[in-house]
Amino acid sequence: MFRILRSIGIIRTPFKTRNGIPIQPAASNGTKGSIIMKNKYIPALKDLDGFSHIILIYLFHKSRGYEMQVIPFLDRVKRGLFATRAPRRPNQIGLSVVKLIRMKDNILEIENVDMLDGTPLLDIKPYVPKFNAAYNIKTGWLDEEGNEVDQTVSDKRFVRFHSGKKFPNSGICDLASIFKVLYVSVLFLILTWNVL
Numbered sequence: 001m002f003r004i005l006r007s008i009g010i011i012r013t014p015f016k017t018r019n020g021i022p023i024q025p026a027a028s029n030g031t032k033g034s035i036i037m038k039n040k041y042i043p044a045l046k047d048l049d050g051f052s053h054i055i056l057i058y059l060f061h062k063s064r065g066y067e068m069q070v071i072p073f074l075d076r077v078k079r080g081l082f083a084t085r086a087p088r089r090p091n092q093i094g095l096s097v098v099k100l101i102r103m104k105d106n107i108l109e110i111e112n113v114d115m116l117d118g119t120p121l122l123d124i125k126p127y128v129p130k131f132n133a134a135y136n137i138k139t140g141w142l143d144e145e146g147n148e149v150d151q152t153v154s155d156k157r158f159v160r161f162h163s164g165k166k167f168p169n170s171g172i173c174d175l176a177s178i179f180k181v182l183y184v185s186v187l188f189l190i191l192t193w194n195v196l
Contacts, residue, residue: 008124009041009106010120011118013115014032018062021115024085032101037121052099054108056115060088062116067081070084096115098110
């Protein structure tokens with residue numbers, strides 16, 4: 001069964017481009033952000049302020065396409081996509097545990113953000129260590145020496161244009177690719193509008 005996921009709010013962060021974002025909340029070093037919830041979800045926030053940390057489930061809205069094997073940020077060797085936390089995935093869904101600082105109306109102030117500004121939020125869950133407890137943990141290739149998450153930020157390795165082609169080194173894609181994407185996007189909107 002396929003369900004359409006709808007945003008419940010927007011995550012605001014200081015990170016305006018995909019280059020230089022902390023690769024995990026542990027690397028964020030207290031970077032602050034906020035969540036602007038849609039007003040209709042305000043009643044669902046009741047009692048959330050009793051939790052110090054929350055799990056954010058969100059959409060990697062700027063990611064397009066994926067590869068079965070990638071070189072992750074903390075490595076120089078190709079790894080299977082599902083053995084990494086690379087943002088380009090079959091379903092571009094991200095997950096981060098952040099600190100909840102305060103809540104007022106539909107605004108949640110958070111800390112340790114590691115996502116792009118304007119990221120659509122899909123869900124919030126309270127972080128409960130007892131629920132997420134695991135023992136005898138192995139972290140695969142991350143157990144190798146030199147994988148310092150707190151010293152690593154994103155680079156351009158997962159930045160791709162809609163067509164799946166990499167941006168040229170100049171950072172600007174060719175006009176034909178732009179028009180192709182615009183044409184397909186407009187066609188999709190027309191078809192979707194007619195269905196609704």
